[in-house]
Amino acid sequence: MQSSVFHKLLLLLPLAYQHTSNDAETKVTHWNYELHGENWGGTCASGVRQSPLQLAVQKSLIVPLPRIFFGNYDVKLRGPLTLENNGHSAHMDIPATTNGKRPYITGGLLKGRYVADGFHFHWGSPNQRGSEHSINKQRFDVELHIVHRNARYSDVNEAAKHKDGLAVIGVMFKIVKNPNRLFPGLNKVLAELPKIINYKDKSEISGSLSLGQMLGNLNPRDFFTYRGSLTTPECQEAVTWTVFSHILPISYSSVSRFWRLRDSEGHRLINNYRFTQPRNGRPVFYRTGKDLSGAYLGK
Numbered sequence: 001m002q003s004s005v006f007h008k009l010l011l012l013l014p015l016a017y018q019h020t021s022n023d024a025e026t027k028v029t030h031w032n033y034e035l036h037g038e039n040w041g042g043t044c045a046s047g048v049r050q051s052p053l054q055l056a057v058q059k060s061l062i063v064p065l066p067r068i069f070f071g072n073y074d075v076k077l078r079g080p081l082t083l084e085n086n087g088h089s090a091h092m093d094i095p096a097t098t099n100g101k102r103p104y105i106t107g108g109l110l111k112g113r114y115v116a117d118g119f120h121f122h123w124g125s126p127n128q129r130g131s132e133h134s135i136n137k138q139r140f141d142v143e144l145h146i147v148h149r150n151a152r153y154s155d156v157n158e159a160a161k162h163k164d165g166l167a168v169i170g171v172m173f174k175i176v177k178n179p180n181r182l183f184p185g186l187n188k189v190l191a192e193l194p195k196i197i198n199y200k201d202k203s204e205i206s207g208s209l210s211l212g213q214m215l216g217n218l219n220p221r222d223f224f225t226y227r228g229s230l231t232t233p234e235c236q237e238a239v240t241w242t243v244f245s246h247i248l249p250i251s252y253s254s255v256s257r258f259w260r261l262r263d264s265e266g267h268r269l270i271n272n273y274r275f276t277q278p279r280n281g282r283p284v285f286y287r288t289g290k291d292l293s294g295a296y297l298g299k
Helices: 002-020 042-046 184-190 252-256
Strands: 069-071 082-085 090-093 104-106 114-123 142-150 166-175 202-204 223-228 239-244 248-250 285-287
Touching: 166 252
Parallel strands: 166 239, 166 248
Antiparallel strands: 069 104, 082 090, 082 202, 090 114, 104 114, 114 142, 142 166, 223 239, 223 285
16 A cells, blocks of 8 residues: 555656746756757746747738948957857857947837847758748748847846847848859858867957948848847847848858857757747738839838
């Protein structure tokens, strides 16, 4: 009889543990992309405005939003500029420009000025595309994120505590056989990837660089925008996303440099993207510079 009761208690223990644990308060201290975010706790698991999303023109509200304005994006950044393998991506902190000011963005859904803080990349592998967002049911080889914080907050950590704290722009790159555009600034950054193979490796970017050189000939008129979250733990729901619909070309050799990087445990750092998340009734807005005939409007 005692043995039977003991075995029943053993069976109930896991249920009791699950009941008393609070996933919403559990912080993810160590994480990776093995399950693309499905095993992350905290806000990542309990949030209702999570990112990334599947974006589509047909499922968006087409509205006459202001275009995104890039302030000081064409002014050279003050060096040294350091690219780092942080175990999850290739990342660079964005300093002030040579004129002592910060690059910033306004427009779209943004109210006020958001200053650039850093950029990083998401990528796939030889057999898999690595963008986090999809556009019209298509994913792309690389997605660049430039993270900005609301100028009213002192740093990114403070900004992440507020719904209006952060603004991230997403830019997609697609492998093409012979890219018809060359982006000197982006190429300078990608040239350093072989020097940051291992976790915490750093490399100084040679020459000068402006943030605008990362964007090449990107069309700033057409974009999706919505309220969402960071796509890495703690997945704080503090981000206004602007994802440009203009896809930029990139060579296979450039993208293949990402695939050589290693994470904090020495494993290959590939497919570092989070799965798309439920929309949960959120509006997604699409801003276009074209009229219905396909011709560009002036602004």
